[in-house]
Amino acid sequence: MTTPFEYGLLEDAFQVDCGLTYSGAAVNVVSGLGHLNGQQVDVLAGGKVYRGLPVASGQVTLPGGATAAKWQVGLPFQSEANTLELDVGGQDGSIIGRRKKVAKIILSLLETDTTGLQVQSFLRGRWEPVRMPSIVAADGKAKLYTGNVDVPVDDSWEGQGRVRIRHVNPTPCTIRAFTPVFDAEP
Known part of the structure; x- marks a missing residue:
């Protein structure tokens, strides 16, 4: 866990397990997730929540052609x-x-x-x-x-x-x- 979230930008909130952050050009697919192959992940992308997305070949894709410049991707936890x-x-x-x-x-x-x-x-x-x-x-x-x-x-x-x-x-x-x-x- 990181330090408690307080008064930051929502896009910077890292509330996933075994996750990675992507920051750069707005994209629909993020790769480099080989450690999560075959898993269902939660994504916070551009301030929107996407739950239960599959990781295949080390990458995850946002549904409906959505894109985002900042992603937090990882295993969900309650x-x-x-x-x-x-x-x-x-x-x-x-x-x-x-x-x-x-x-x-x-x-x-x-x-x-x-x-x-x-x-x-x-x-x-x-x-x-x-x-x-x-x-x-x-x-x-x-x-x-x-x-x-x-x-x-x-x-x-x-x-x-x-x-x-x-x-x-x-x-x-x-x-x-x-x-x-x-x-x-x-």
């Missing part, structure tokens, strides 16, 4: 966090062991591409994307967001207020704070 059972003070002491249900979470983000950010109730099987349509530019390039975002969670009473968070794009994601909004049994 950053994931699982919260613990909520334990906060109630009027009569701790709520540990009582049933809880998370209605939403408030995430404080720093320079994060929200298009790759997803949340899930610990017991529900559906990953929900963090929806912020104003964060994606009309040309499809990701934008980095700093601030708070409210994320509804489809939770159940059996989950004890536990939530999963993951980021799946080859772009920056820094969560500064996680604040659950929940109900608990009395």
Whole structure:
């Protein structure tokens, strides 16, 4: 891993494993990837995310004839966090062991591409994307967001207020704070 991404250009974010950077003339194909032959790679090219592209003969090609002057190419990885059972003070002491249900979470983000950010109730099987349509530019390039975002969670009473968070794009994601909004049994 490189040092944490902070206040740089999105095109410079290196969020892949075993990756390489290309910088030069705008091209549709990048070579020199022999170490990734036969693998599916993620690419951040010109600020756009391309996931699951095949590497063959040491090269990868952007779909649809797209070109970019700066590429970050490598194996994808998911950053994931699982919260613990909520334990906060109630009027009569701790709520540990009582049933809880998370209605939403408030995430404080720093320079994060929200298009790759997803949340899930610990017991529900559906990953929900963090929806912020104003964060994606009309040309499809990701934008980095700093601030708070409210994320509804489809939770159940059996989950004890536990939530999963993951980021799946080859772009920056820094969560500064996680604040659950929940109900608990009395």
